[in-house]
Amino acid sequence: MSLTGYKRADGRWGFRNHVLILPLHQMLSAAARDVEKDSKGAVAVSHDWSQVVEKDHQRIIHSLAGNATNPNIYATIFLRLGTPAEDEVINLAKSYGKTKLIEVSLSEAKSIDRLRQMAIDRANTLLTEAKSEQRVAAPFSAMVLGLECGGSDAYSGITANPALGVASDELVAQGGTSILGETMEILGAEHLLAKRAITAAVGQQIIDVVARYEASINYEGIDIRGAQPSRGNIEGGLSTLEEKSLGAAKKAGNAQFTGVLEYAIAPSKAGLYFMDTPGHDIEQLTGFGAANVNITVFTTGRGTPTGSAVMPTIKVATNTEMATAIPDIIDLNSGTIADGTQTLEENGELIYKLIMDVANGQLTKAELGGHHEFNLSRLYGSTL
Amino acid sequence: MSITGFSHKGRGVGVRDHQLILPSVVCSTHVSRKIANEVGAITFAHQNGCGIIGIDVPGVDNFFIDLANHPNVQSVLVVSLGCETIQGPELLPKINRELSRLLVIQESGGASGTYESGVTQAKQLRDNFKSEKARLDKLIVGLDLSRDTPNLSALKTGLTAAGFEVVVESEHAVSEHNLSKLMSAKAQVVISFPDENQPPTGFPLIPVINIASTSPLHMALASEFDLAQGSSVEEIIELINKVANGQKTRSEVSGIGEIVAPRSVRSV
Structure with a gap:
């Protein structure tokens, strides 16, 4: 098994070479989608931010700047109005690395039509440039992997999640980086993860982040242990949040936790991390995309088609029935573990190999389907 | 000056004749967009329908109902994933039943099956039930x-x-x-x-x-x-x-x- 990627000028490694169209105002989202459609391969995201300074301002600008500079991006074209609020995002993005950042301004274009045309022309030029970049041999330690689950069922904790844990452990052992997210989904299992922290301080951070999370939900007058597992999870056979969490945490294997990350903040070293993200699938993907994650492996029991504009998203099914019913969504089936036709280790090895194949250019089902879901996560002042 | 609009059963007379592809959850927004682009309908990207709690659950539910029942809407195709909080099958009975249909990705053979079925159903809704012109009072x-x-x-x-x-x-x-x-x-x-x-x-x-x-x-x-x-x-x-x-x-x-x-x- 070998790995090839794009070595960026700032030392990071990319495994795609995208040109991203990033609108800096919700009103420019439609134009961004048009540029994606009419250019020769640019990717775009849509969102609902209007540049008004709100309680979640820092969270939002980190999400935007981080995704703009994901190492899988060759260049990002910001669609902007020409207001000072946008400079904050662009300057933060500049501080993150050496991703090529281009601005196309509506105030200069004077009309949406002209803005679209200017962005399409720039995108096509950048896409041609990007094609001339060559992949080179990359060490396994170059990889930053995201671990996610969504639409969990009773099989999640015994098939796909522990199999992904095998792959994650292997990557961390090779010097790579792996990030577990979804704070809700470790609630009830945090004491077990804290014991695996590299230092007592990191262990305490894991405990603190979960307590902060539960408090932020209680702040809304809601008992999270009553609201979760979700209806879909219960229909999938899960009984309690603790059961869901014990299963969800298995995605992170048995490696030591190197550190805890705030939402949408990139790790500074290699190793296994926990990031404080919502369980909401797309808010989590957006947080990972902002944190240098190259590829996310997304285990699912019920089956969900979503993906990211900046990261390949590999869908791993927890059960054979669903994998068979919706094959255009699923990249790999871990239901074979419950079927008794594969061991956990064998299936985990297949996930590891698929991660490397996808890194080397094999397209995921979500990429083939053109999935570019993207959401700005907000806390609405519920943090303590 | 009089206004001539479109008679939309159960929704009133509207000044536009839009078809709405309504994703009940973020996970179905992409296939909804593909269907809408193909048939010339309206849709929107959003991050709701799953992982939401408290007053946002009825708030988002009511917002979707208001969209689906707006007088400028000719017909509605709700596209659901199948495992979300605001479940498509439960949304459907709450909206105007005239010219409203439901598709569930997890029960339609995945994204491509949903897309094909969605395009067919949206075209049927549009072509078989053309809106009549009506005066808006x-x-x-x-x-x-x-x-x-x-x-x-x-x-x-x-x-x-x-x-x-x-x-x-x-x-x-x-x-x-x-x-x-x-x-x-x-x-x-x-x-x-x-x-x-x-x-x-x-x-x-x-x-x-x-x-x-x-x-x-x-x-x-x-x-x-x-x-x-x-x-x-x-x-x-x-x-x-x-x-x-x-x-x-x-x-x-x-x-x-x-x-x-x-x-x-x-x-x-």
Whole structure:
């Protein structure tokens, strides 16, 4: 098994070479989608931010700047109005690395039509440039992997999640980086993860982040242990949040936790991390995309088609029935573990190999389907 | 001046004849967009339907119901994933049953099966149930007051005298939140006064007439506004009548504006 990627000028490694169209105002989202459609391969995201300074301002600008500079991006074209609020995002993005950042301004274009045309022309030029970049041999330690689950069922904790844990452990052992997210989904299992922290301080951070999370939900007058597992999870056979969490945490294997990350903040070293993200699938993907994650492996029991504009998203099914019913969504089936036709280790090895194949250019089902879901996560002042 | 619109069973007479592809959850927004692009319908990207809690659950549910029941809507195709909080099958009975259908991705062979079935069903809804022209007796005009407008009382008086019902939203400095509320109030044409530092906006189901200020941003984007600052009440009323009778606004031509559901609680 070998790995090839794009070595960026700032030392990071990319495994795609995208040109991203990033609108800096919700009103420019439609134009961004048009540029994606009419250019020769640019990717775009849509969102609902209007540049008004709100309680979640820092969270939002980190999400935007981080995704703009994901190492899988060759260049990002910001669609902007020409207001000072946008400079904050662009300057933060500049501080993150050496991703090529281009601005196309509506105030200069004077009309949406002209803005679209200017962005399409720039995108096509950048896409041609990007094609001339060559992949080179990359060490396994170059990889930053995201671990996610969504639409969990009773099989999640015994098939796909522990199999992904095998792959994650292997990557961390090779010097790579792996990030577990979804704070809700470790609630009830945090004491077990804290014991695996590299230092007592990191262990305490894991405990603190979960307590902060539960408090932020209680702040809304809601008992999270009553609201979760979700209806879909219960229909999938899960009984309690603790059961869901014990299963969800298995995605992170048995490696030591190197550190805890705030939402949408990139790790500074290699190793296994926990990031404080919502369980909401797309808010989590957006947080990972902002944190240098190259590829996310997304285990699912019920089956969900979503993906990211900046990261390949590999869908791993927890059960054979669903994998068979919706094959255009699923990249790999871990239901074979419950079927008794594969061991956990064998299936985990297949996930590891698929991660490397996808890194080397094999397209995921979500990429083939053109999935570019993207959401700005907000806390609405519920943090303590 | 009389207004001729479209008779939409169960939804009233609308000034537009839009088909709505309504994703009940973020996970079905992409396939909804593909279906909408193929058949020329309206849809929107959003992050709701799953992982939401508290008052946002009924809030988003009611917002989806208001969208589906808006008089400018000819028919609705709800696209659900199957395992979300706001379940598509439960949303369907709450919306107008005339020309409303449901597709569930997890039960339709995945994304490609849903896309094919969705295109077929949307075309059937559109082609087999063509809307008849009908006279609209009372047009509801929404006012988005994201900035102060000096002649507001004269404008309201003029609009009322012209036979319109007027609904006003001024709570937010960004138009999209006011537009969402005006949609729920069944406004069929909106007059928007965007904040000086905000661009003109739009709401895909509703024609929005943007009136500029003299701020540097608005002056630079003059071509994206329908009317300049200082336009008379008569000019505004004349344009409302034209737009209600089918003339497209600038924002309808350029396709700008995201539909934003009201949220106030974090996602889990």
